Amino acid sequence: xxxxxxxxxxxxxxxxxxxxxxxxxxxxxxxxxxxxxxxxxxxxxxxxxxxxxxxxxxxxxxxxxxxxxxxxxxxxxxxxxxxxxxxxxxxxxxxxxxxxxxxxxxxxxxx
Amino acid sequence: xxxxxxxxxxxxxxxxxxxxxxxxxxxxxxxxxxxxxxxxxxxxxxxxxxxxxxxxxxxxxxxxxxxxxxxxxxxxxxxxxxxxxxxxxxxxxxxxxxxxxxxxxxxxxxxxxxx
Numbered sequence: 001x002x003x004x005x006x007x008x009x010x011x012x013x014x015x016x017x018x019x020x021x022x023x024x025x026x027x028x029x030x031x032x033x034x035x036x037x038x039x040x041x042x043x044x045x046x047x048x049x050x051x052x053x054x055x056x057x058x059x060x061x062x063x064x065x066x067x068x069x070x071x072x073x074x075x076x077x078x079x080x081x082x083x084x085x086x087x088x089x090x091x092x093x094x095x096x097x098x099x100x101x102x103x104x105x106x107x108x109x110x111x
Numbered sequence: 112x113x114x115x116x117x118x119x120x121x122x123x124x125x126x127x128x129x130x131x132x133x134x135x136x137x138x139x140x141x142x143x144x145x146x147x148x149x150x151x152x153x154x155x156x157x158x159x160x161x162x163x164x165x166x167x168x169x170x171x172x173x174x175x176x177x178x179x180x181x182x183x184x185x186x187x188x189x190x191x192x193x194x195x196x197x198x199x200x201x202x203x204x205x206x207x208x209x210x211x212x213x214x215x216x217x218x219x220x221x222x223x224x225x226x
Contacts, residue, residue, distance in 0.1 A: 006153075036217075043115070043202055043217030044154075090153060098167050099144070099215065103153035 002027035002093045006102035014110050015083055021076040021105045023065075023091030033074040034092040034099070035065055044090060050074065061085070081109045113138070115205050115218035116185075123224045124193050132188040132221045136205030143186045144215060145178055148200040160186060193225045 007022040025031065032051050036044040048059025055067040065076045074091060086109045091102040116135040124130050136143050145157040156170040160180035171178065175193075180186040190197055200222050204215035 034214075041219075043219045044204075045217070046214050049214065098156060098159060098169075100156060101146070101154040 002029075002031060002095055002100050004091050004093050004100055004102035006089075006091050006105050008105050009103065010106045010108070012108045012110060013081055016080045018079050019077065019081050019085075019107065021089050021091075021107065023074045023076065023102060025072050025074065025091075025093040027072075027093060027095065029095050031093045031095055033065075033067060034094070035059065035063070035074070035076050036090045036092060036101075037061075038088040038090065038104075040087075047076070047089075081107070083109050083111060085109050115203060115216050117201075117203050117218035117221050119221060120219060121222050121224070123226060125226050126194055127192050130190040130193050130197070130223055130225075132190075132201050132203075132223070133185040134188070134203030134205075134218060135185040136203075137216055140205035140207050140216070142206045142208065143180050144204045144206075145186075145188050146202045146204065148202060148220075150199070154202065157188070190223075193223075195225050198223055198225045 003026050005024045013019050034049045035047040037047050038044045047063050048057045050057045050067045058064045063078050065074055067074050088104045088106050090104050092099050118133050141162050143160045146154040148154050158171050158178045159167040163182050175191045177189045200220045202220045203218045206215045
């Protein structure tokens with residue numbers, strides 16, 4: 001069975017600063033990796049996903065993530081954040097049959 | 112093409128009552144997933160269904176909770192004899208195929224409050 005650890009529960013950052021949200025996973029089989037964003041009182045939206053191929057994945061809203069197999073990580077990054085990026089971010093891992101989510105990281109962008 | 116629909120958006124029940132949460136997947140999607148999100152916690156997988164079949168219910172509490180996805184109509188998550196600890200946001204997601212490579216599209220959630 002796979003599991004996901006998001007190392008930071010909260011990340012405060014100033015507008016236009018870079019940000020990295022960390023995600024580590026464990027699994028005994030090949031996995032697929034996802035980042036989702038949840039705005040207040042809404043469902044989750046897919047930011048990006050890694051299935052195979054290039055380890056650097058680009059997603060929507062200027063986010064990107066890098067799959068590092070040796071470190072079992074899939075950290076999410078953005079070079080310059082906006083106020084509108086304030087939200088909860090979830091890392092998820094799946095094998096063939098089910099998906100597991102991390103506990104989430106609350107990104108707060110301050111002016 | 113409407114997204115995943117969930118209703119009601121908010122549901123208030125007293126202890127001991129039943130709660131029924133509905134989820135209509137996106138058009139063309141035959142896979143449905145239910146998740147629970149407790150305050151200040153992440154999403155917890157509950158159950159994965161295809162039409163008329165439960166594929167994985169490893170995240171469902173053994174008692175009081177049940178789910179179905181009939182051939183016609185929405186998927187239903189049913190909670191019998193609700194308790195205060197059931198208060199949470201319940202999210203439904205759907206996908207076109209199996210979970211591994213197919214994006215899950217999420218509904219807006221049902222926020223259940225048990226008084």
